[in-house]
Amino acid sequence: MDAERIRESLESNGLRFTSQRYCVMAFLLEHAGHPTAAEIFEGVNRLDPRLSRATTYNNLRDLVQAGLVREVAVEGRAARFDAKSAEHHHFICDWCGRVEDIAWYPVPRPGAASLGKRVVRASELILRGLCSACAAEKASQ
Amino acid sequence: MDAERIRESLESNGLRFTSQRYCVMAFLLEHAGHPTAAEIFEGVNRLDPRLSRATTYNNLRDLVQAGLVREVAVEGRAARFDAKSAEHHHFICDWCGRVEDIAWYPVPRPGAASLGKRVVRASELILRGLCSACAAEKASQ
DNA sequence: ATCCAAAATTAGAAAGAGTCTAAGTTTGGC
DNA sequence: GCCAAACTTAGACTCTTTCTAATTTTGGAT
Ligand SMILES: [Mn+2]
Ligand SMILES: [Mn+2]
Ligand SMILES: [Zn+2]
Ligand SMILES: [Zn+2]
Numbered sequence: 640m641d642a643e644r645i646r647e648s649l650e651s652n653g654l655r656f657t658s659q660r661y662c663v664m665a666f667l668l669e670h671a672g673h674p675t676a677a678e679i680f681e682g683v684n685r686l687d688p689r690l691s692r693a694t695t696y697n698n699l700r701d702l703v704q705a706g707l708v709r710e711v712a713v714e715g716r717a718a719r720f721d722a723k724s725a726e727h728h729h730f731i732c733d734w735c736g737r738v739e740d741i742a743w744y745p746v747p748r749p750g751a752a753s754l755g756k757r758v759v760r761a762s763e764l765i766l767r768g769l770c771s772a773c774a775a776e777k778a779s780q
Numbered sequence: 781m782d783a784e785r786i787r788e789s790l791e792s793n794g795l796r797f798t799s800q801r802y803c804v805m806a807f808l809l810e811h812a813g814h815p816t817a818a819e820i821f822e823g824v825n826r827l828d829p830r831l832s833r834a835t836t837y838n839n840l841r842d843l844v845q846a847g848l849v850r851e852v853a854v855e856g857r858a859a860r861f862d863a864k865s866a867e868h869h870h871f872i873c874d875w876c877g878r879v880e881d882i883a884w885y886p887v888p889r890p891g892a893a894s895l896g897k898r899v900v901r902a903s904e905l906i907l908r909g910l911c912s913a914c915a916a917e918k919a920s921q
Numbered sequence: 922a923t924c925c926a927a928a929a930t931t932a933g934a935a936a937g938a939g940t941c942t943a944a945g946t947t948t949g950g951c
Numbered sequence: 952g953c954c955a956a957a958c959t960t961a962g963a964c965t966c967t968t969t970c971t972a973a974t975t976t977t978g979g980a981t
Binding site: 730746748755759769 | 851852853854855856859869871874880882883885887888889890894895896897898899900901902903904905906907908909910911912915916
């Protein structure tokens with residue numbers, strides 16, 4: 640996605656185009672490995688040191704609210720972020736906390752009876768276990 | 781579940797029976813609302829002030845590892861805990877962070893092809909949106 | 922081009938959640 | 952009862968995230 644496309648996606652969500660906002664979004668689009676806020680902050684600053692820590696968090700919050708970015712909470716660790724592209728599921732490694740994409744397939748939603756008056760916005764399937772690297776390491780010991 | 785049943789479930793998992801461990805487990809069994817570690821600490825201490833904060837966290841970690849308790853990470857908030865009883869799904873409120881149980885129904889797992897060499901231990905379905913209370917509040921404004 | 926209000930950014934302080942340490946206590950098998 | 956291993960503890964510490972208050976930037980209107 641080029642700068643103009645990012646500009647449009649920001650503006651169509653009522654967000655101004657700023658160099659910091661652009662860099663955060665571009666970083667996420669270029670790094671599909673679910674970086675943490677700290678990794679995004681460091682990664683952007685390495686090339687263009689005009690982004691502060693507070694703004695990294697502010698922008699991630701705004702981008703998540705606008706629906707352009709997905710946040711993945713990992714128990715006991717920093718949250719990870721994902722530029723929303725194609726739908727997919729997530730696998731979280733019990734051992735190293737890595738978040739990996741799993742090819743999408745449809746998952747049934749619960750019936751209206753069990754939802755009551757709740758308003759469902761999204762559903763996500765999370766798989767847990769050992770990633771390939773950790774599974775191999777555990778096997779060899 | 782009475783004390784003897786809790787004792788057995790702890791011992792069959794290689795955990796000693798201590799008054800602190802018992803209280804944490806009993807609290808979780810009596811409070812199905814997914815309390816946080818801080819809520820468990822305060823709730824237990826109110827009745828029996830022999831539990832420290834460190835031990836609350838230590839025991840929750842051990843109980844999760846033993847498979848007796850489930851931990852639910854909520855983005856930007858403290859983790860919530862759940863004594864594992866019947867299988868169920870979870871609904872997390874975007875607004876207040878509350879975690880609610882959703883009646884269980886089977887969800888298909890991905891095929892071996894998309895899992896590669898990962899070892900899957902569990903899969904969980906998380907629904908997101910507004911809980912009944914927050915949906916009502918938003919509608920009335 | 923200039924002006925302006927709203928939106929965004931910043932550094933640093935602060936808060937919140939969870940972990941660690943090192944010393945003391947309890948547990949349960951012998 | 953004895954003992955080693957397991958457990959608990961207070962409080963310091965780390966890590967992640969949010970807040971504050973001052974400054975700068977943005978983009979629409981002139
Ligand atoms: Mn992803
Ligand atoms: Mn539950
Ligand atoms: Zn791993
Ligand atoms: Zn709610």
